[in-house]
Amino acid sequence: xxxxxxxxxxxxxxxxxxxxxxxxxxxxxxxxxxxxxxxxxxxxxxxxxxxxxxxxxxxxxxxxxxxxxxxxxxxxxxxxxxxxxxxxxxxxxxxxxxxxxxxxxxxxxxxxxxxxxxxxxxxxxxxxx
Numbered sequence: 001x002x003x004x005x006x007x008x009x010x011x012x013x014x015x016x017x018x019x020x021x022x023x024x025x026x027x028x029x030x031x032x033x034x035x036x037x038x039x040x041x042x043x044x045x046x047x048x049x050x051x052x053x054x055x056x057x058x059x060x061x062x063x064x065x066x067x068x069x070x071x072x073x074x075x076x077x078x079x080x081x082x083x084x085x086x087x088x089x090x091x092x093x094x095x096x097x098x099x100x101x102x103x104x105x106x107x108x109x110x111x112x113x114x115x116x117x118x119x120x121x122x123x124x125x126x127x128x129x
Contacts, residue, residue: 007065011120014060018053019112025049043091050090054083066128078127086115
């Protein structure tokens with residue numbers, strides 16, 4: 001069980017890097033008038049940020065969190081599926097929360113936490129198993 005908790009904490013640490021890429025991209029894009037002035041622009045910005053963060057997360061998770069004999073041929077498509085699920089969870093949560101007038105800077109961390117929990121479980125028991 002300690003191995004599971006250690007991998008969860010390491011996964012979360014790796015996730016900080018992906019999240020930093022995600023949030024930096026999001027905040028940069030929404031600072032542009034054509035992006036930040038519309039709900040659609042905000043959703044595109046968070047989606048682009050999530051995709052860039054997912055790329056960093058795959059590389060770090062494959063190398064640091066779940067190292068082993070798994071091949072990219074198997075792990076990468078599975079990771080892409082999990083990232084896609086996380087992308088949908090993230091976008092849906094941001095859309096739902098912002099439609100309830102929750103400020104983006106509160107909505108996005110909630111969406112991230114939800115996607116993190118789902119992503120860890122799927123990656124640990126399916127992608128990198």
